[in-house]
Amino acid sequence: MTGDPILSLRGVSKRFGGLQALGDVTFDVRRGEILGLIGPNGAGKTTLFSALVGLHRIDAGSILLDGREIARAAPHRVAALGLTKTFQNVALFADASVLDNVLIGGLLRRDVAGARAFAGECLARVGLAGIAEKKAGDLSFPERARVEVARALATEPKVLLLDEVMAALNHAETAEIVALLRQLRGEGLTLIIVEHHMKTVMALCDRIVALSFGRLLATGSPAEIARHPDVVAAYLGREYVG
Amino acid sequence: MNRPLALAAVLALLAALALPLGLDPQGYAIRVVTLVFLFGAMAQSWNVVGGLANQMSLGHAAFFGLGAYTSTLLLVHFGLSPWLGMLAGGVLGGAAAALISLPTMRLSGHYFALATLAFGEVMRVVANSWSGLTGGPVGLSVPFAPDSLWLFNFKATLPHYYIALAALCLVTAVFVAIKRSALGYRLRAVRENGDAAEVVGVNTARTKLIAAVVSGALMAMLGTLFAQLNFFFDPDTVFGAAPVSIRVALIAIVGGVGTAIGPILGALVIIPLEEAANLFLSSQVAGLSGFAYGLILIAVILVQPHGLASLGRRWGRGRRGAP
Ligand SMILES: Nc1ncnc2c1ncn2[C@@H]1O[C@H](COP(=O)(O)OP(=O)(O)O)[C@@H](O)[C@H]1O
Ligand SMILES: [Mg+2]
Numbered sequence: 001m002t003g004d005p006i007l008s009l010r011g012v013s014k015r016f017g018g019l020q021a022l023g024d025v026t027f028d029v030r031r032g033e034i035l036g037l038i039g040p041n042g043a044g045k046t047t048l049f050s051a052l053v054g055l056h057r058i059d060a061g062s063i064l065l066d067g068r069e070i071a072r073a074a075p076h077r078v079a080a081l082g083l084t085k086t087f088q089n090v091a092l093f094a095d096a097s098v099l100d101n102v103l104i105g106g107l108l109r110r111d112v113a114g115a116r117a118f119a120g121e122c123l124a125r126v127g128l129a130g131i132a133e134k135k136a137g138d139l140s141f142p143e144r145a146r147v148e149v150a151r152a153l154a155t156e157p158k159v160l161l162l163d164e165v166m167a168a169l170n171h172a173e174t175a176e177i178v179a180l181l182r183q184l185r186g187e188g189l190t191l192i193i194v195e196h197h198m199k200t201v202m203a204l205c206d207r208i209v210a211l212s213f214g215r216l217l218a219t220g221s222p223a224e225i226a227r228h229p230d231v232v233a234a235y236l237g238r239e240y241v242g
Numbered sequence: 243m244n245r246p247l248a249l250a251a252v253l254a255l256l257a258a259l260a261l262p263l264g265l266d267p268q269g270y271a272i273r274v275v276t277l278v279f280l281f282g283a284m285a286q287s288w289n290v291v292g293g294l295a296n297q298m299s300l301g302h303a304a305f306f307g308l309g310a311y312t313s314t315l316l317l318v319h320f321g322l323s324p325w326l327g328m329l330a331g332g333v334l335g336g337a338a339a340a341l342i343s344l345p346t347m348r349l350s351g352h353y354f355a356l357a358t359l360a361f362g363e364v365m366r367v368v369a370n371s372w373s374g375l376t377g378g379p380v381g382l383s384v385p386f387a388p389d390s391l392w393l394f395n396f397k398a399t400l401p402h403y404y405i406a407l408a409a410l411c412l413v414t415a416v417f418v419a420i421k422r423s424a425l426g427y428r429l430r431a432v433r434e435n436g437d438a439a440e441v442v443g444v445n446t447a448r449t450k451l452i453a454a455v456v457s458g459a460l461m462a463m464l465g466t467l468f469a470q471l472n473f474f475f476d477p478d479t480v481f482g483a484a485p486v487s488i489r490v491a492l493i494a495i496v497g498g499v500g501t502a503i504g505p506i507l508g509a510l511v512i513i514p515l516e517e518a519a520n521l522f523l524s525s526q527v528a529g530l531s532g533f534a535y536g537l538i539l540i541a542v543i544l545v546q547p548h549g550l551a552s553l554g555r556r557w558g559r560g561r562r563g564a565p
Contacts, residue, residue: 075440108443
C-alpha cells in the first residue's frame with residue numbers, strides 16, 4: 001500500500017523574527033500512506049503545512065514533490081502539482097455558498113460546469129450534500145472544517161494536508177471522517193494529518209512524525225512513537241502511555 | 243437570470259430605446275440621460291475591479307483620460323476615425339492598468355485606494371504639463387465635422403444617446419459574463435481570502451491583473467465617447483479625481499457594488515441629482531449645491547449601506563419568505 005517517497009523534506013527551516021519555528025526538518029512521506037504529524041501546541045505543525053504548500057517562503061532546505069523542487073513555488077503552482085491543505089483556523093469564502101466554495105477548488109482542473117458537478121460529488125463525500133446552498137459563513141465550526149476538506153479534495157490532490165479537521169467533531173462525525181480518510185488512502189491519495197486526539201491518530205496513521213519546538217523529534221510506527229522516550233516526555237506524557 | 247428579472251431588463255431596455263421619442267433631440271433632458279448611460283457604463287467598468295475584485299480604485303480617471311486623449315490626438319493629427327482611436331485607447335488603457343496593477347495589487351484597502359488616487363493625479367499633472375503633446379491646461383478640441391458616423395461626429399445629442407446606451411449594455415454584458423465565468427469565481431475567492439484561494443489553485447496575481455486590464459481598457463474606450471460627445475475637454479475634466487475617479491466609484495457604491503444593476507441605479511440617481519443641484523442651487527449660494535449633494539449621498543449610504551440594489555433583493559427575499 002505504501003511505497004516510494006512522494007514528498008521529501010530536507011533541512012526545512014523557517015524563522016519568524018527571533019523564533020525558530022522550523023529547524024532543519026528532514027523526513028519522507030511515502031506514496032499512499034497516512035502520516036500523522038504530532039507535537040505540542042506551538043511545535044510548528046501548522047507552520048510546516050504552510051511552508052509545504054508555499055504560503056511561507058522557507059529560509060533553507062528543500063521540498064521535493066514527486067522529485068520536483070517546490071520550495072520556492074507559489075501556492076497555486078504547488079496546488080497544480082498536486083499538493084494542497086486545509087486551514088486549521090478555517091479559511092472559507094464566507095460570503096459564498098458551500099457549493100461555490102468547493103467549486104473554486106474544482107476550477108483548478110475543470111471548467112465552471114464541470115467544477116460545479118464535481119463540487120457536488122466532493123460535498124457528498126464529506127457528508128455535506130444537504131447544505132450545498134447554505135452560506136459558508138453561517139455554518140458551525142465542524143461543518144466548516146468539512147467544507148475545507150471538500151474544497152481541498154476538489155483540487156484532486158496527490159498529497160493532502162489536513163490541519164485539525166476533526167477538532168470539535170462528535171464521535172459519529174469523527175468516525176465518518178476516519179472512514180473517508182481510509183477510503184481516500186485506498187484510492188491512492190497520500191495524507192498528512194494533524195490531530196490532537198491521540199487515539200484517532202494512533203489508529204488511523206501508518207507512520208508518525210513528532211515535532212517539538214520546530215525540530216524533528218522522532219519518526220516511526222504508532223507503536224514505536226508511543227514508546228519513544230523523547231516523545232513521551234515532550235508530548236504524550238502519562239495521558240497516552242499510561 | 244430568473245424570468246422576472248430578464249423581463250424587467252427587456253422592459254427597461256425598450257423604455258430606454260423609446261424614451262427619445264418624447265424628448266427634444268437637441269434638448270437638455272436627452273443630454274442628462276445620455277450622461278446617465280455614459281457614467282453608468284463607466285461605473286460598470288469600475289465595478290469589475292471595485293466590485294468583483296473588491297479593490298477600491300480611486301484612479302480610474304487615468305484610463306478614462308488616456309482613452310479620451312488617445313483617440314482625439316489620433317483624430318486631430320492623423321484624421322483617424324475615433325472608432326479606431328477608441329480601440330487604440332483601449333489597448334493603452336489596458337496596458338496602463340496592468341502597469342499600475344502589478345505594484346499595487348498586494349496593497350490592501352486604504353493603501354490601494356491611495357496608490358490608485360495618486361496614479362490618477364500623476365496622469366492629470368502630466369497631461370497638464372506636457373503641453374507639446376496634449377495642449378496642456380488649454381485642453382483639446384475635437385474637429386467639428388458633423389454629421390459623420392465614421393468620424394463619430396454628430397451635432398445632435400440623439401446619436402450619442404444611442405451610442406451611450408449601447409456602451410452601457412455592452413459593458414454590463416461584459417461584467418455579467420465575467421461574474422459568471424471561472425474568472426468571476428476566482429475573483430470572488432481572491433476577494434474573500436487570498437491565501438485560501440492560492441492554496442486551492444487560484445493564481446491570485448493573474449486573476450487581479452486580468453480584472454484590472456479589462457476594467458482599464460473599458461474605461462479608456464468610454465473616454466472616447468466622452469470626448470466625441472463634448473467636443474472639448476481638458477486634463478482636469480478627464481483625469482480629475484472628483485469629476486471621474488471618485489464619481490464613478492460613488493455611483494457604483496450608491497447603486498450597489500459588485501451587482502450588475504448597481505452602477506445603472508447609481509447613475510440614474512446621482513447624475514440627475516448633480517444636475518438638479520447645479521441647476522437650482524448654484525445660483526443661490528456658491529458651494530451650496532455641493533453641500534446639498536453631499537448631504538443626499540450621506541443619507542443614501544446611511545439608509546441603504548449595501549446600495550440601492552439591495553432594496554430589490556430585500557424585497558425579493560421578503561416575498562419569497564412570506565408563508
Ligand atoms: N505568521 C507567524 N508569525 C510569527 N510567528 C508565528 C507565525 N505563525 C506561527 N508562529 C509561531 O510559530 C510557532 C509554531 O506555530 P504553529 O506552527 O502554529 O504551531 P502548531 O500548529 O504546531 O500548534 C508558534 O510559536 C507560533 O506562535
Ligand atoms: Mg496548528
